[in-house]
Amino acid sequence: MDYFVASRKHNAVKKAEESGTVADSMQVRLDLVARMKSGEITLDQMQAELKKIKRGAKKAGMVTRAQAFTRG
Numbered sequence: 001m002d003y004f005v006a007s008r009k010h011n012a013v014k015k016a017e018e019s020g021t022v023a024d025s026m027q028v029r030l031d032l033v034a035r036m037k038s039g040e041i042t043l044d045q046m047q048a049e050l051k052k053i054k055r056g057a058k059k060a061g062m063v064t065r066a067q068a069f070t071r072g
Contacts, residue, residue, distance in 0.1 A: 012072025013065055023057035024050060024064050 017025045029050070036046045054064050063071070 009069050009072030013068045016063065016068040017065075021062055022065055022068055023060060023062040024053050026065075028053065 013022070016022045017027075032041075032046045032050060035041050036043060041049070057064050057067075
């Protein structure tokens with residue numbers, strides 16, 4: 001992948017996250033990791049919750065980070 005294409009795609013993900021259309025945004029992921037590190041949930045529970053968020057993205061009218069990158 002060309003540098004400029006990759007850069008454009010990363011910018012598209014960033015813009016989509018800022019507009020709130022990404023279900024599994026970086027902030028959501030960081031919140032899950034923080035919950036795991038505090039002992040509230042385990043790694044397996046964190047991964048399961050992230051998968052659940054990704055599956056529900058389309059129903060909520062949102063996209064995943066991967067979809068935003070691909071569309072970028």
